[in-house]
Amino acid sequence: KIFRKGRIINNGTKLIDLVRTKYPLLCNYDPSDMTLPAALCPTCCSDLYNSENSKQARSPPLLKACAYVENSARPEAMHTRACSAASACDICQTARQLYKQPHEPCVCPICTQFNNLPISNAKLPTENPVTNQEFTTNNLLYIQAQLNLSNNQTVKLAASLRSICGRSSVESGFREKLVEISKKAENFYSNTSSSFYINKKDGYQDRVLAYCHDIEALVTYILDVREYDPYNHLVRIGLDGGGGMFKIVMNILDTAGVQSTNSFKDSGIKGTLILALVENIQETDDNIRLILSNIKNLDKIKYHICSDVKLINIIVGIQSCSSKHPCPYCETNNLENVDTFTEDRTLGSIRHSASAYKSAGSNKKVAQHYTNCINQPLLTGDDHERILDICAPPELHLLQGIVKHVYDNMYKNWPHVSLWLDKINVKPTNYHHGSFVGNDCLRMLKNVDILQQMAESHDKHIIQKYVHILRCFYDVVKSCFGMTLDPQYDTYINQFKYAYKDMDITITPKVHILLMHVPDFITKHNRSLGWYSEQTLESVHHDFKRNCWEKQGYKRSIGHPDYSQNLTKAAIVYSSKNIS
Incomplete structure (x- = not known):
């Protein structure tokens, strides 16, 4: 012993x-x-x-x-x-x-x-000996999450600790408890095979869909396990097709308690649960409608949709951001007018316009006469409910879109602005027309002083107005894009609006959303956009693929005999470990 x-x-x-x-x-x-x-x-x-x-x-x-x-x-x-x-x-x-x-x-x-036995090379005690402490199951689960270990790797870690520190150093029955924890969400998930639209070349093909068949029961279970107040929580649902898999995910945030600042807070990837998972499909109205039809009781919970503008438009039933009426929150046909409010979009107004569009023959050439409403909304709710009250303004994509738009206009006036990116170690991505990831956008906003110095050294005074607009936008980001809301956020947004209007550059749908709808949304909910951010959804793509689908050994090619079972198990294991 x-x-x-x-x-x-x-x-x-x-x-x-x-x-x-x-x-x-x-x-x-x-x-x-x-x-x-x-x-x-x-x-x-x-x-x-x-x-x-x-x-x-x-x-x-x-x-x-x-x-x-x-x-x-x-x-x-x-x-x-x-x-x-x-x-x-x-x-x-x-x-x-x-x-x-x-x-x-x-x-x-x-x-x-024992005369012939070798003598152990034992060491003298250290100056401050540490008491031999048992590693509990929660301790090892924390290490597993911190290091992104697979179940097998975690079991090997426990075995190594027992070998080095003795058998009592690890809680007994750890392997069995790990298996039990990995099955917490098992009763809430099912799978089915359905025909999904793949692309123009392949048309429709059968795909396995792993999904939560009763979201109301799952939410109730999580609230009970986490001991959240059933009247003081926020359900955040995100949809996105990144990482080769279309996912619908959910986070449940405790609005009564203090939000943790560590990496395992309920708004992060370690608090995310998968509601639906299907591989290699397009983001279309038909595909998303088919997925949502399998998730029962969605209409019985209060939730917010957190996704990019493209998917929000699909979900509410309107055409893309290049249409005559591109905003999912209002019926404006003139984005340049940021001083006059137009009528809000509601579930009822979209349902009425989409029905009229269908009665007129569903000709997309005349869709603008129906405020570009071409499909019935995928959302449930009363006709009077505003889209802004269901679909939160996408914090991350507003940040990326506005920074990208300002940079592109700055580049037209001074192509050598790319040297600034090199100096602060920022590179445009190879997708989405060379946009910047969220952290790089923040790095650009934090290093505007370097941009100003470089422009002055090259005698490019025209860049000064871009420096000013980026500083104004950074004030907006700091005031209402995180988890903490600055009471002066409305002032910063107005300062950005006036600076932007003096720039003489086009107002994009994302700039319009920031100026016209973000203040309204924050005023109603009294929370900053960070509570509703889609950033976690973007991070889940990589985390699920690498640390669950591949590392846990579930990955199989489409059509493999174990594919359906493994896809469902992956969704169950990933969600189960993030419940508590």
Whole structure:
């Protein structure tokens, strides 16, 4: 056994006296010497006591184990002779190595019995010995999440800890508990095979859909496990087709408590649950409608859709951002007018316009006469509900779109602005027309001073107005794009609006959303956009693919006999570990 500091073992002063008198050559053993254990192991105690007294020993007084045993760097030096990996008595072995000269062999019965065994290279205790502590299941799950370990890797880690620190260093039954935790969400998921639109070349093909068949029951279960107030939480649902798989995911945020700042907060990827998963399909109205039809009781919970503008337009049933009425939140046909509010889009207005469009023959050439409403909304709700109250303004894509638009216009005036990107180590992506990822957008906004210095050194004063607009936008981002809301956010948005109007560049749908709808949304909910951010959804693509689909060994090619089962298991395991 491993004796820890502060733990007690059955020994007695009579036994110590026996050691001193009966076996004076027992490796120069001295219980007062702190380089040696303060007491013998139970097996040695029993051997020595019984050799002197044939009667059964009474329960002796208690002695504490010393710091040496708990800090031995070699696991074999912490075993007793009763263990399966037993060697000579630890006290004898240590003393032989540290105190006896080669020409002075130990003559005690124990060392004589194990005379031919190798001596352990035990180390002396450190200056500040650490108590041997048990790793609980939660400890190991935290390590697994922190290092993105697979289940097999985590089990191997537990085995290594037991080998180094002793069997009691890891909570018993860990493997079984890990399997149990990985199946927490098992009862909420199903799979089916349906025909989805792939692309123009391949048309429609069968694909396996793994999905949550009762979202209301899943939400209730999570609220109970996390002990959230059923009246003070926010359900955030995201849709996106990145990473080769179309996903619908959900986060449940506690609005009553204080949001954690660590990487495992409920708004991050480690708090994300998968609601639907299907591989290699297009983001179309028919495909998304088919997926949502399998998720039951969506209309029985209060939620916010958090996605990019393209998918929001598909979900609400209108045409793309290049149409005459591109905004999903209002019916404006003139984005340049940022001083006059137009009528809000509601579920009822879109349903009415889409029905009229269909009655007129569904000719897309005349869709603008029906405010570009071409499909019935995929959302459930009353006719009076505003789209802005269901679909949150997409924080991440507003950031990316506005920074990209300002940079493109700046590049037209001064192509050497790319040197600024090189200096601050920012590179445009190879997709989405060379846009910038979210962190790079923030890096650009934080390093506007460098841009100004470079422009002045090249005598490019025209860049000054872009420097000013980027600074104004950074104030907006800091005030209402995170989890903390600055009471002055409305002032910063107005300052950005006036600066932008002086720029004489086009107002994009994302700029329009920021200026016309973000203040309205924040005023109603009294929270910043970070609570509704789609950033987590973008991160889940990589996390699921690498750390679950591939690392956990679920990945199979489409059509493989195990594909359907593995896709569903992957969704269950990923969601189960993120429940609590």
